[in-house]
Amino acid sequence: MTDAAWYAARGAGVVSLALLTIVMVLGIGSRSGRPVFGLPRFGASLVHRNASLIAVVLIAIHVLSLLADPYAQLRLVDVIVPFDAAYRTAWVGFGTAALDLIVALVVTSLLRRRIGQRAWRAIHWLAYAAWPVAWLHGIGAGTDRSSGWYLAVAVISVIVVVAAVVWRCSDTFGTVGGRRMERRVNDAIAAAQRPPPTTYPGRTR
Amino acid sequence: MTALSDTTVAIAPPTHQRLLIGDDASIAAHTWRYGPLPQVPGDLIQRMVKDAGLTGRGGAGFPTYRKVEAVAAGRDPVVVANGAEGEPASSKDRVLLRYGPHLVLDGLVLAARAVGAAETHVYVPVEAAADVHAALADRRDPITITVHVATDAFIAGEESAVVSAVNGGLPAPRDKIVRVVDQGVGGRPTLVQNVETLAHLALIVRYGPDWFRTQGTTAEPGTFLATVSGVVADPGVCEMPYGVRIGDLIDATGGATEPVQALLVGGYHGGWIPPDPDIAFSRAGLERYGATPGAGIVFVLAADECGLATTAHLLGYLAGQTAGQCGPCFNGLPRMADTFASLAELGTPPSLAGEVERLARLVTGRGACKHPDGTVRLARSGLGMFGSEIAAHRAGWCTARSGGRR
Amino acid sequence: MKLHIDWTLCDGRGLCVELLPELLEEDDWAYPVVRSGRGNEVEVADDIAGHARRAVAQCPLAALRLTR
Numbered sequence: 001m002t003d004a005a006w007y008a009a010r011g012a013g014v015v016s017l018a019l020l021t022i023v024m025v026l027g028i029g030s031r032s033g034r035p036v037f038g039l040p041r042f043g044a045s046l047v048h049r050n051a052s053l054i055a056v057v058l059i060a061i062h063v064l065s066l067l068a069d070p071y072a073q074l075r076l077v078d079v080i081v082p083f084d085a086a087y088r089t090a091w092v093g094f095g096t097a098a099l100d101l102i103v104a105l106v107v108t109s110l111l112r113r114r115i116g117q118r119a120w121r122a123i124h125w126l127a128y129a130a131w132p133v134a135w136l137h138g139i140g141a142g143t144d145r146s147s148g149w150y151l152a153v154a155v156i157s158v159i160v161v162v163a164a165v166v167w168r169c170s171d172t173f174g175t176v177g178g179r180r181m182e183r184r185v186n187d188a189i190a191a192a193q194r195p196p197p198t199t200y201p202g203r204t205r
Numbered sequence: 206m207t208a209l210s211d212t213t214v215a216i217a218p219p220t221h222q223r224l225l226i227g228d229d230a231s232i233a234a235h236t237w238r239y240g241p242l243p244q245v246p247g248d249l250i251q252r253m254v255k256d257a258g259l260t261g262r263g264g265a266g267f268p269t270y271r272k273v274e275a276v277a278a279g280r281d282p283v284v285v286a287n288g289a290e291g292e293p294a295s296s297k298d299r300v301l302l303r304y305g306p307h308l309v310l311d312g313l314v315l316a317a318r319a320v321g322a323a324e325t326h327v328y329v330p331v332e333a334a335a336d337v338h339a340a341l342a343d344r345r346d347p348i349t350i351t352v353h354v355a356t357d358a359f360i361a362g363e364e365s366a367v368v369s370a371v372n373g374g375l376p377a378p379r380d381k382i383v384r385v386v387d388q389g390v391g392g393r394p395t396l397v398q399n400v401e402t403l404a405h406l407a408l409i410v411r412y413g414p415d416w417f418r419t420q421g422t423t424a425e426p427g428t429f430l431a432t433v434s435g436v437v438a439d440p441g442v443c444e445m446p447y448g449v450r451i452g453d454l455i456d457a458t459g460g461a462t463e464p465v466q467a468l469l470v471g472g473y474h475g476g477w478i479p480p481d482p483d484i485a486f487s488r489a490g491l492e493r494y495g496a497t498p499g500a501g502i503v504f505v506l507a508a509d510e511c512g513l514a515t516t517a518h519l520l521g522y523l524a525g526q527t528a529g530q531c532g533p534c535f536n537g538l539p540r541m542a543d544t545f546a547s548l549a550e551l552g553t554p555p556s557l558a559g560e561v562e563r564l565a566r567l568v569t570g571r572g573a574c575k576h577p578d579g580t581v582r583l584a585r586s587g588l589g590m591f592g593s594e595i596a597a598h599r600a601g602w603c604t605a606r607s608g609g610r611r
Numbered sequence: 612m613k614l615h616i617d618w619t620l621c622d623g624r625g626l627c628v629e630l631l632p633e634l635l636e637e638d639d640w641a642y643p644v645v646r647s648g649r650g651n652e653v654e655v656a657d658d659i660a661g662h663a664r665r666a667v668a669q670c671p672l673a674a675l676r677l678t679r
Contacts, residue, residue, distance in 0.1 A: 030671065033624040033641060042626040042669050117620070117673055183622055186529040189375055192356040195331070197371075199351040200341050202323060380617040381651075382676065531618035532642040533650075540639075567638055570650025573619045 002069050009065035009072070010144055014153060016058035017138050020102075021157040023052045024131050028164045032174055049109070056106055059099060091140030094133050101130035131161060218412040221420055222444055223428055224404050225304050230336065232343040235307035242311050243410050250319040250410055251277065257414035258426045259406060263287060263362070263399030264472065264500040266488065269406070272396055275386040277320040279394025284317045285371060286310075288329035288337075288400040289355040289362030292472045293522075295502045297430035298400050300442045302333040305404055306340035310350070312403025315410050317348045320396055326351045326371050329400075359473075359526035363574050364397045366528070377528040378574035399500075401430055420446040425487045429498070433458040435505030436465065447498070448490065452482025454503060464508040466605065467590055471499030473519050474579025476586035477512070480505075495586060511605040513549035513594050516587030520545050523580045534577045537568035545584060552601045558588055612655045613678050614663055616643060620674035627675060630666040633659055 026048035029036035036044050063079055066072040074092070078085040080100065083093030108115060108123045135158065144150040167173060174182070219226070219238075226238050245253070255270035276282045286309060290298040302309060310327075317325050327337055331354050341350060353371055355361050361376040368389040370376035389395025398406075405427060409417045418426040425447040431454055434440045438459025445454055451468065455461055465480040476496030484490055488497055506515060524538035541564040548557045565584055568577040588595070597604050614634065623642040628635045634653050635643040645653040655663045655677070667675040 030624075033622070040629045041624060042629050045626060045669060045671065113673060183532065183535070184529050185375060185377060186358070186527060186535075188358040188526065189356055189361070189377055189528060192358070192376075194354045194356060194370075195334075197326075197351045197353040198338070199349055200346075202347050202349045203345040377619070380619050382615055382617065382678070532621060532623050532640055533618070533638060533644075536640040536642075537638075567644070568650075571616075571618060571642070571644070572650070573617075 002071065005065040005069040006071070006143070009062050009069060010142065012058040012062040012065065013138065013142060014144070014150065016055045016062060017134060017157060018153065019051050019055040019058065020131055020134055021160055023048055023055060024127065024161050025164045026051065027127060028168045031168070052102075052106060052109075056102065059102065063099070088141050091137055095137035095141055098130055098134035098137055101126050101133065105130060128165075135161075218416050219408075221428060221446060223408055223420075224301060224308060224401070224430060224444055225442070228304065230304050230306055230340065232307055232340070235305075239308070239311075239408070239411060242314060245315070245318075245410050247277070247318040247321060250315055250406075253409050253414050254319065254406060257409045257417040259402065259409060259417070260425070261399055262401035262405065262429055262500065264292075264474075266497065266499075269398070269402060272386060272398075273316065273319050276322075276394045276396040279320075279387065282320045282322040282394040282396065283390040284313060284320060284322045284325040285367060285390065285395060285397045286313045286325070286327045286329075286400050286403055287362060287364070287367050287397050288327065288333055289367060290330065290500075291357075291359040291362040291526075292500065292502060293359075294434055294469075294472055294504055295432045295500055297432050297442045297501060299330070299333050301401055301404060301430060302329060302336050306336050307344070308404040308407045309400045310337075310340060310344060310346070311407035312398075312400075312405070313350070314346050314348060315406055316396060316398060316403060320394075322348065322396070324349050324351075324390075326353060326390065328353045328355050328367050328371060330355050330357060359523065360528055360574065360576055363576075365574065367397055368395055377530055378572075378576075380573050422446075422448040422487055422489070424489060429501045431486075431501040431503060433503045433505065435503075436461055436463045436507040437505050438462050445486065445501075448485045448487045450482060451478075451484045451486055451503070454486055455482070455505065461505055465505055466508040466510065467506045467512055469504040469506065469519075470496050470502065472502040473523055474575070474582060475499050475502065476582060477506075477516075477590035479590075495582075495589070509605050511549065511594070511603050512591035513545075513587065513598065513603075516583065516591065517542065517546040517549040520580060520584055520587075523576070523583070527576060528574075531572040531577075533568045533571035537564055537571075538577060538580055540564055541568070541580070541584060545587070548595060549598065551598050551603065553599055555599060558595055561588060612657075612660060612663070613652050614655050614667070615676045615678055616645075616651045617674045617676065618651060620672045622672050622674075624671055626669045626671065627666040630669060631659065631662050633662075635666075 026044050030045045030048055035041055066074045073086040082096035083089060085092040104123055105127055108120050112120045139145055139154050251273055254273055259269040260266045261269060288298045288302055313325050325348050329337055334354050337352050356376045360366055363378045364385055365379040366376045368385050369379055371390050385395050385397055421427045428444050428446050430442055431445050432442050437455055440458055443457045467477045468480055469475055469477055478494040478496050486498055491497055520542035524542040527535040527538055529535050544557055544560050547553055561584055565581040569581050594604060625641055628637050628643050634646055638644045667677055
């Protein structure tokens, strides 16, 4: 029984990392405003969303399996509070941190219209923190961390995400054949220093 | 019609020079000239504004009573006096705030009474703020008046940009799905009025709608402040009735100092008209030339200035004055301005005029405000008025610069 | 029913153009152009109302709105 929990935890963990890699790449691809990997833009957006939801399900299976596995020594509090677990404290801590970040990302995205665009975007930047933290968790906490197949998955996923981030930071990202200007509020309006307003209270004779 | 005798002051009403009475902007001079602030109730003010046929003097020319009625119907409204005057070719609001601030403030108080507002705001550029503060120091009005300093930008005077700035945000236009009369300052119904409109309102309530209508035309009553610039002897602001002959308007500012090629009326979002002195300066008179009076701005173009180059220069300025929010506008206007500038050079390919028109159609109506539409109007007007010049430029010469007469 | 584009929010990502090609196409800078009607609003026929709703939901900037 504990073996089954162990296998489930490993399997769900690896697949969720692969899915999170897809989520990162498609998230960046969506931001570009162009079709990517043969997917139309709305398609990339939908796969990004659905993959993230499936990843959350797999992470849940991963965590539940570890809670059921006595060798993992995982307590319920360790699922939310990072860096306090008994087993491989730091590496498991990364996993907790990643889970916290991913929950924040997913919940704010599901409630996006409610919380407003600005709040949503501020939180969504955390994705760039969540993925590396999840990856570190995998490379340090898992029992397969020194297996060849796992290392291959880890290396490929890093290369893919780094490539996507490099693309994100490039000059031509988001431009349409280099013809588009970046949306930016005119300096004449944005930077203008205005003295604060002065109020004259209503006075009767 | 409202009876004159029971609501108006006994002091002799002004005739054609109504708003700018002299150098003394003090409240003493103001009260001596126009009498005290009338105690006319709000609903009567609304009726007088409607009967007088007052329209907005900020450029759009919208019937004032309609805005007043819409805001008066709302809860806890706010009034904003807009003196931002982002148009470089216009200085009437600054002049009015310098020499007639109490008329503007009277108008503000009366407009607030008309809509039932206790909170008002004044939005003016930094040069005019001192004049407004000086005037407010001598007044005791029953409403709160907050003076805001407007950014020096072309669209800083756009209605929703004004409201956004008064709300503490950037002076950038907002999407019009929510109208300012419904939700403006603090989310409340807001009446935004140009300072000149408020000044006229202050006089209408004193002397009555019939008096207001003694100047101007039946369809476009009253006077307006014109800003004339270009090749005239005495460029500046003067007050004229609607329907005035353009020739008289130019003579009032000293007359043209050189042969005139064309006139730009309505400001940078306006249109070019031929230098025919008999053209009436009114909506009716300018309609057939595809132009409107706008905020009373007239620019006089000399015969030896290239009309295409002047238009290109203005389009370049307008392209640099977008808020930077709306893609079609901040992408399309620079492209259109660059294309027009190429058109103004000598020896250009024939397809450029078509490209300007294509871009014009592409950006029209695709923005949160009328900046792209107004810029398109100027571009199309330039193509129309100086169309023959395009052919000359293509052939490699410019009528104006070579001193040739048309 | 009308589809309204809020130009202060639109960033030309183009999902709406893919989901509603009957009404929208792209301009030179990948912003949506209404094929007919005003520059920021277009009438939506009942048979494509579902597509319009999906376009509104998918816009990453929430720049689209459906109004009566």
